[in-house]
Amino acid sequence: MSLNRNEEALLLQLPKVDLHLHLDGCVKPGTLLELANEQGVSLPAADPEGLLPYMQVDDDCDSLVTYLSKFDFVLPLLQTPEALERVAYEVVEQCAEQNCKYVEVRFGPQLHRIGGLSASEVIAHVIKGLQRGEKDFGVIAQAIAICMRHQGIQENLEVIEAASQFTGKGLAAVDLAGDEANYPAELFRQVFELAQERGIPVTIHAGEAAGPGNIQEAITKLGATRIGHGVRMRESAEVMELVRRQGIVLEMCPISNIQTKAVSSWDAYPIRDYYDQGYLITVNTDNPTVSGTTITKEYHVLMEKFNFTLQEIAAIILNGVDAALLDEQRKQAMRQEFQRKFAELEI
Numbered sequence: 231m232s233l234n235r236n237e238e239a240l241l242l243q244l245p246k247v248d249l250h251l252h253l254d255g256c257v258k259p260g261t262l263l264e265l266a267n268e269q270g271v272s273l274p275a276a277d278p279e280g281l282l283p284y285m286q287v288d289d290d291c292d293s294l295v296t297y298l299s300k301f302d303f304v305l306p307l308l309q310t311p312e313a314l315e316r317v318a319y320e321v322v323e324q325c326a327e328q329n330c331k332y333v334e335v336r337f338g339p340q341l342h343r344i345g346g347l348s349a350s351e352v353i354a355h356v357i358k359g360l361q362r363g364e365k366d367f368g369v370i371a372q373a374i375a376i377c378m379r380h381q382g383i384q385e386n387l388e389v390i391e392a393a394s395q396f397t398g399k400g401l402a403a404v405d406l407a408g409d410e411a412n413y414p415a416e417l418f419r420q421v422f423e424l425a426q427e428r429g430i431p432v433t434i435h436a437g438e439a440a441g442p443g444n445i446q447e448a449i450t451k452l453g454a455t456r457i458g459h460g461v462r463m464r465e466s467a468e469v470m471e472l473v474r475r476q477g478i479v480l481e482m483c484p485i486s487n488i489q490t491k492a493v494s495s496w497d498a499y500p501i502r503d504y505y506d507q508g509y510l511i512t513v514n515t516d517n518p519t520v521s522g523t524t525i526t527k528e529y530h531v532l533m534e535k536f537n538f539t540l541q542e543i544a545a546i547i548l549n550g551v552d553a554a555l556l557d558e559q560r561k562q563a564m565r566q567e568f569q570r571k572f573a574e575l576e577i
């Protein structure tokens with residue numbers, strides 16, 4: 231089914247949220263060029279279009295590991311206070327362009343320390359950029375600190391300690407990301423025990439490049455209340471029941487999930503089944519630059535490939551509002567604002 235122009239326009243106009251977006255996955259090519267100039271680094275192309283192939287996956291992406299290789303290109307340039315603050319600020323700007331009113335921006339503090347910053351300093355600079363963006367663009371933006379699977383326990387404990395200084399002060403949660411197939415969730419029990427001790431909300435990438443066992447482990451042992459992707463949940467009836475019983479939110483990222491081969495094709499993508507069965511699904515971008523997407527485009531795909539109606543899309547957006555790791559008062563205000571806007575758009 232292709233969309234008519236009215237539907238296209240409505241998707242852009244709808245107020246939206248993005249709960250799963252990586253800072254280093256949405257750097258604009260033009261910004262990377264300027265950062266390279268400022269830092270005296272030479273890049274393989276001198277214009278944004280020429281750089282894009284180094285930053286974005288193509289149709290040949292065969293796995294999560296291939297997908298993740300794209301981050302190696304941008305990370306060396308995201309090592310200074312100025313660069314971190316700038317890209318964080320520009321994420322908020324990109325959200326505003328899509329009428330995305332609330333965003334949680336995640337990043338791995340340990341990935342930005344080559345220039346000598348501490349994990350706490352990295353978090354502080356990102357939050358500063360986000361908060362400047364909040365003021366200029368009227369979007370609410372919070373940070374999520376990521377523990378990386380390929381890193382050791384000590385480095386990840388350090389991320390949790392640093393994050394705990396900012397929880398509720400610009401930082402919403404901690405996460406675990408990276409190569410899921412080779413580093414199962416159970417390796418990180420000690421790390422997320424500390425997060426739970428410190429009272430930091432937990433979301434975990436699971437069921438993307440490995441089976442439902444990681445989702446189960448994330449919920450029952452690591453304290454996750456939200457799961458990044460969760461695509462492979464359907465391989466276990468037991469895990470599906472656990473997710474339902476505990477009201478776990480799935481942060482699905484359709485375009486990324488196809489590219490990383492979490493599923494083999496759109497036909498096999500379970501989002502319609504999960505929605506119809508009453509799971510708390512949300513729709514997110516993951517990495518706008520790496521995946522060549524926007525939050526509007528993700529909803530477009532839902533309508534085009536899965537016949538979601540605008541009413542259903544509004545319901546998914548409200549799932550996202552409810553799942554936001556934000557104080558109740560601001561969440562309530564956002565919910566009311568969104569409902570008013572949906573009514574105005576006659577949805």
Ligand SMILES: O=c1[nH]cnc2c1ncn2[C@@H]1O[C@H](CO)[C@@H](O)[C@H]1O
Nearest residue numbers: 252254298301336337338407408435
């Ligand atoms: O979909 C994903 N699954 C797992 N890890 C991811 C995904 N997208 C990005 N990252 C990883 O998270 C790091 C910090 O943002 C990125 O550098 C990348 O390695």
Ligand SMILES: [Zn+2]
Nearest residue numbers: 250435458516
């Ligand atoms: Zn992700």
